Amino acid sequence: MEKREYNWLDRVDSPRDLKRLSLDELRLYCDELRHYIIEQCAVNPGHLASSLGAVELAAAVHYVFDTPDDRLVWDVGHQAYAHKIITGRREAFRTNRKLGGISGFPRIAESPYDAFGGGHSSVSISAAFGMAKAAELRGEKRQVIAVIGDGAMTGGLAFEGMNNAGASRKTNMLVVLNDNNMAIDQATGALKSYLLHISTSKRYNAFKNRLWRWFAHVPPLLTLCRRAGNAVKHGLLQKSNLFESFNFRYFGPVDGHDVRALVTVLRALKEIDGPKLLHVMTVKGKGYSPAEHNQCEWHAPGRFNPETGERIASADGRDRYQDVFGQTLVDLARLDRRVVGITPAMPSGCSMNLLLRAMPERCFDVGIAEGHAVTFSAGLAAAGIVPFCNIYSTFMQRAFDNVIHDVAIQRLPVVLCLDRGGLVGEDGATHHGAFDLAYFGCIPNLTVASPLDERELRNLLYTALQSGVPFVVRYPRGKGEGAAWRDEAFERLPIGRGRRLTEGDDMAVLTIGPVGNVAARAVKRAAAEGVSAAHYDLRFARPLDEELLDEVGRRFERVVTVEDGVVRGGVGSAVRDFFDRRGYRTQVRSLGIPDDRFVEHGTPAELYAQCGFDEEGILRAILER
Ligand SMILES: Cc1ncc(C[n+]2csc(CCOP(=O)(O)OP(=O)(O)O)c2C)c(N)n1
Ligand SMILES: CC(=O)[C@@H](O)[C@H](O)COP(=O)(O)O
Numbered sequence: 001m002e003k004r005e006y007n008w009l010d011r012v013d014s015p016r017d018l019k020r021l022s023l024d025e026l027r028l029y030c031d032e033l034r035h036y037i038i039e040q041c042a043v044n045p046g047h048l049a050s051s052l053g054a055v056e057l058a059a060a061v062h063y064v065f066d067t068p069d070d071r072l073v074w075d076v077g078h079q080a081y082a083h084k085i086i087t088g089r090r091e092a093f094r095t096n097r098k099l100g101g102i103s104g105f106p107r108i109a110e111s112p113y114d115a116f117g118g119g120h121s122s123v124s125i126s127a128a129f130g131m132a133k134a135a136e137l138r139g140e141k142r143q144v145i146a147v148i149g150d151g152a153m154t155g156g157l158a159f160e161g162m163n164n165a166g167a168s169r170k171t172n173m174l175v176v177l178n179d180n181n182m183a184i185d186q187a188t189g190a191l192k193s194y195l196l197h198i199s200t201s202k203r204y205n206a207f208k209n210r211l212w213r214w215f216a217h218v219p220p221l222l223t224l225c226r227r228a229g230n231a232v233k234h235g236l237l238q239k240s241n242l243f244e245s246f247n248f249r250y251f252g253p254v255d256g257h258d259v260r261a262l263v264t265v266l267r268a269l270k271e272i273d274g275p276k277l278l279h280v281m282t283v284k285g286k287g288y289s290p291a292e293h294n295q296c297e298w299h300a301p302g303r304f305n306p307e308t309g310e311r312i313a314s315a316d317g318r319d320r321y322q323d324v325f326g327q328t329l330v331d332l333a334r335l336d337r338r339v340v341g342i343t344p345a346m347p348s349g350c351s352m353n354l355l356l357r358a359m360p361e362r363c364f365d366v367g368i369a370e371g372h373a374v375t376f377s378a379g380l381a382a383a384g385i386v387p388f389c390n391i392y393s394t395f396m397q398r399a400f401d402n403v404i405h406d407v408a409i410q411r412l413p414v415v416l417c418l419d420r421g422g423l424v425g426e427d428g429a430t431h432h433g434a435f436d437l438a439y440f441g442c443i444p445n446l447t448v449a450s451p452l453d454e455r456e457l458r459n460l461l462y463t464a465l466q467s468g469v470p471f472v473v474r475y476p477r478g479k480g481e482g483a484a485w486r487d488e489a490f491e492r493l494p495i496g497r498g499r500r501l502t503e504g505d506d507m508a509v510l511t512i513g514p515v516g517n518v519a520a521r522a523v524k525r526a527a528a529e530g531v532s533a534a535h536y537d538l539r540f541a542r543p544l545d546e547e548l549l550d551e552v553g554r555r556f557e558r559v560v561t562v563e564d565g566v567v568r569g570g571v572g573s574a575v576r577d578f579f580d581r582r583g584y585r586t587q588v589r590s591l592g593i594p595d596d597r598f599v600e601h602g603t604p605a606e607l608y609a610q611c612g613f614d615e616e617g618i619l620r621a622i623l624e625r
C-alpha cells in the first residue's frame with residue numbers, strides 16, 4: 001500500500017457532506033476512506049478486515065438514508081469504522097480503542113449516529129425491530145436499517161428477531177445481510193451452504209440482474225418488480241427462499257463493493273414498505289491484498305507495516321494461555337477417545353483450530369451460538385462423550401441458563417473452558433470477562449477453577465477430564481508467565497484445594513488465577529517495606545478451600561483478596577461470607593473489577609491500574625494498615 005494524499009476524505013464530516021458528492025466522487029471517497037482505515041489500523045490496531053469489507057456499504061447507506069433520523073444498527077459493530085469516520089469521527093478515529101478515545105464499536109453515548117451499541121453478535125434485527133415498532137407506535141416516519149454479517153446471522157437471536165419482525169408485515173425495516181462467507185474463521189453450518197446456493201444460482205442471478213437494471217432506469221417498473229417478488233424467486237431458486245419464509249422480502253444478491261449499484265438498490269428499497277432483506281456480497285479485507293488473502297489473521301491483525309503487510313508481533317518466548325489450552329486439548333484427545341472440542345465460532349480465537357486441524361471429526365465449530373454450544377455439549381456428555389466447550393467469558397453470559405439447566409442440574413461432565421476471563425483491554429466494556437466468577441460461583445454442582453500459570457492450566461484441564469463432573473476452567477487473554485508446560489507429564493490436582501505460596505505474619509493476601517503472579521511481586525515488595533504478608537492461591541472459586549480459609553481466619557486480622565473479576569459476588573465476597581459464617585473477625589479488603597460502573601477500553605496495564613489491582617495497587621492495599 002502506498003502513501004497518498006487525501007482529496008475527498010477531508011471534505012466529509014457528516015452524511016450531509018457525503019450527499020453533496022456525485023456518485024463518481026463517492027467512489028473516489030470510498031477509496032480514500034479505505035486507505036485511511038488501513039493507515040490508522042497499522043499503527044493503532046483494530047478490526048481491520050471486516051471494516052474494509054463494509055466501506056461502500058456504510059457510504060451507500062449514509063448517502064441514501066437520512067441518518068441519524070433514520071436508524072442504522074450495526075451488528076457486532078466491528079465493521080463500522082467507515083460509519084464512524086463518515087459520521088464526524090475522522091480525527092477521533094486516531095484514538096480508536098485507546099484509553100479515553102472512541103470505542104471500537106458503535107455506542108449510543110458516543111454519537112447520535114450510533115443508533116445502538118455493539119460488541120456481541122446477532123442483536124441487530126431485534127434492536128432494529130424494536131426501533132421500527134417504536135416509530136410506528138409514536139406515529140413517526142423513519143427508516144430502520146440493520147446491517148448483519150453472515151456470521152452474525154448464524155446466531156439464534158437473529159432468527160428470533162426475524163421470526164418476530166416477519167409477523168409484523170406493516171413494520172418498515174430493512175435488513176442488509178453483509179455476506180463475505182466468513183465469520184472470524186471460515187463460515188460454517190447449513191446457512192453457509194444456503195447463502196452460497198442463493199448467491200451462485202446462475203438462473204436466478206441472471207434474472208435478478210435484469211430486474212435491477214430495469215429498476216435503475218424505469219422507476220415505474222418498481223411496482224411491477226415488487227409484485228413479481230415471491231413467485232418468481234421461488235420458481236428460479238431451487239430451494240424456497242429462507243428469508244421470504246420469514247415474510248421478509250428478499251432482494252439481491254448485489255455486489256457490495258459497487259457503491260453506485262448499492263445506492264441504486266437502496267434508493268429503490270427505501271420506497272418498499274414492510275420487512276425486507278437485501279443480500280450484499282462483500283469480500284472480507286477488501287482492497288488490502290494481505291487481508292484479502294488471509295482473512296482470518298487479518299480480522300484483527302495487531303500492528304503492521306502497511307507497505308509490506310508484515311505484522312508486528314512482540315516475540316518474547318512466552319506462550320498465550322489459549323495456546324496452552326489448544327495444545328493440551330489435542331494432547332488430551334490423543335489420550336482419551338471420549339474427548340471432543342466445541343467452539344461457537346472462535347476456533348482461532350481460543351486455539352481450538354489445533355484440534356480442528358489434527359482431528360476434524362472430533363471438533364465442532366457450531367457457529368455464533370453459545371447457548372447451543374453448551375446444550376449440544378450437554379447432549380454429548382449425556383451420551384458418554386467428554387466435551388471441552390470453549391467460550392470467551394463475556395460470550396458465556398449468553399449461555400447462563402444453558403449451564404444451569406442443561407449442565408449443572410443434570411450434573412453432566414461438561415468441561416467449560418472460559419477463555420478471556422478478566423479485563424481484556426482494547427475491546428472494552430462489552431468484552432471484559434468481568435462477571436463469570438460471580439455468576440458461576442453461585443451455581444450448585446459446578447466446580448470452578450482458575451490456574452496460576454500455564455502448567456497449572458494444563459493440569460486443571462487434565463483434572464477436569466478425570467473429574468466426571470461439570471467443571472469450569474477460567475483463564476485470561478494474552479500471554480502467560482513463561483512457565484514450562486509443553487510435553488510436561490499431567491498431574492491430577494486435588495479439587496477444592498488451594499495452597500500457601502508465601503509464608504508471612506502481618507496479614508494475608510488471597511488470590512485466584514494468574515493475577516496471583518502480580519500479587520506475588522507486590523508481596524515481595526511489601527516485605528522489603530516491612531510488611532510480612534502470607535500469600536495464598538485459592539485455585540478454586542468453587543468449592544472454596546475451607547481448611548485453608550479456616551487457617552487464614554484464625555491467624556490474620558487483615559486480609560486482601562485479589563481477583564481479575566467483579567468485586568461484588570466474586571471470590572472476595574465468598575471469602576467474606578465464609579469468615580462471617582465462621583465468626584472470624586477478619587477485616588477483608590477486596591480488589592478487583594469495580595461493580596459501580598463498566599470498565600471501558602484501554603491497554604490491559606492501564607485498566608488494571610485504573611481498577612487498582614495492578615502491582616502498585618495491590619502493594620498499596622497490603623501496606624494500608
Ligand atoms: C455473542 C458473540 N459471540 C462471538 C463473538 C465474536 N465474534 C466477533 S465478530 C465474529 C464473526 C462475525 O462474522 P460476520 O458477522 O460474518 O462478520 P465479518 O467478521 O465476516 O465481517 C465473531 C464470532 C461476538 N462478538 N459475539
Ligand atoms: C468483535 C469481536 O467480538 C472479536 O473480534 C473480538 O474482538 C476478538 O477478541 P480477541 O482479540 O480477544 O480474540
Ligand SMILES: [Mg+2]
Nearest residue numbers: 149150151182
Ligand atoms: Mg462474515
